[in-house]
């Protein structure tokens with residue numbers, strides 16, 4: 001059972017994700033930073049925060065191009081995340097990639113190859129099983145990724161090898177501009193679990209507590225040696241695929257509908273209705289989060305870029321898993 005403090009902390013993390021990512025997106029649109037345009041999780045914050053709250057120290061997460069939300073949810077330092085996004089030497093990867101990795105926190109890294117992280121997560125789960133410990137691997141992937149062969153192969157192997165893996169499909173309704181209804185011929189992705197002989201569950205991805213419960217059940221199964229679970233969290237992408245996406249493939253009405261589902265509004269209203277948080281305390285939380293983000297941007301701006309002569313350092317495979 002989550003304590004009231006834990007629920008409030010979940011809301012704070014969701015707000016931090018929203019504000020941190022907005023600042024990152026703004027830096028890109030203002031041409032302060034360049035490179036690959038930011039892929040924001042606006043509207044999807046409850047999935048990461050709910051799922052990561054179900055993990056324990058020592059567990060691992062694997063993410064995609066939309067990986068900042070889980071990094072914040074895992075408690076990574078927002079200043080070092082922002083520094084990485086600004087490609088500064090003080091970032092998690094010394095500013096050499098915006099694919100934030102922090103083994104000590106269980107954040108094994110993100111990847112730009114859609115579904116590429118899924119077999120890696122399966123491999124990590126296999127490694128833990130062979131080591132006979134109870135560490136679980138939680139793998140985030142999108143609805144688009146769910147159609148990649150790498151996901152099917154990993155799920156099948158995880159099923160027959162009974163791996164401690166949680167396959168969390170973050171269904172935000174789109175693969176870039178392609179709606180789910182044009183990607184798959186069934187109503188739900190979680191139903192595929194039956195084909196692998198593993199449990200599958202669908203959850204409201206805009207409710208962090210529901211995600212926490214569903215992923216928690218999957219974690220319990222994985223930790224107790226009962227193998228993998230496929231969880232489909234239905235959510236809404238409130239913005240474009242990338243920050244500069246004008247979303248011409250979506251009607252205004254549809255975008256408005258996604259905005260109305262805002263998980264932060266929903267959860268803050270719920271906590272206020274239940275008397276866990278006053279509106280003044282919520283405003284104060286917003287203010288504090290705003291300050292953390294401001295400090296993070298300043299930290300990134302004031303940090304130096306990586307040195308050219310260090311470009312070929314840190315190219316290694318970890319033996320720490």
Ligand SMILES: Cc1ncc(C[n+]2csc(CCOP(=O)(O)OP(=O)(O)O)c2C)c(N)n1
Pocket residue numbers: 065066112113114115141142143144145146172174175176241
């Ligand atoms: C193997 C591969 N194919 C295509 C792409 C181009 N691409 C980048 S993001 C993306 C959409 C992925 O959609 P989804 O898995 O639903 O995740 P979302 O972007 O919605 O979070 C695609 C096709 C890629 N990076 N890697």
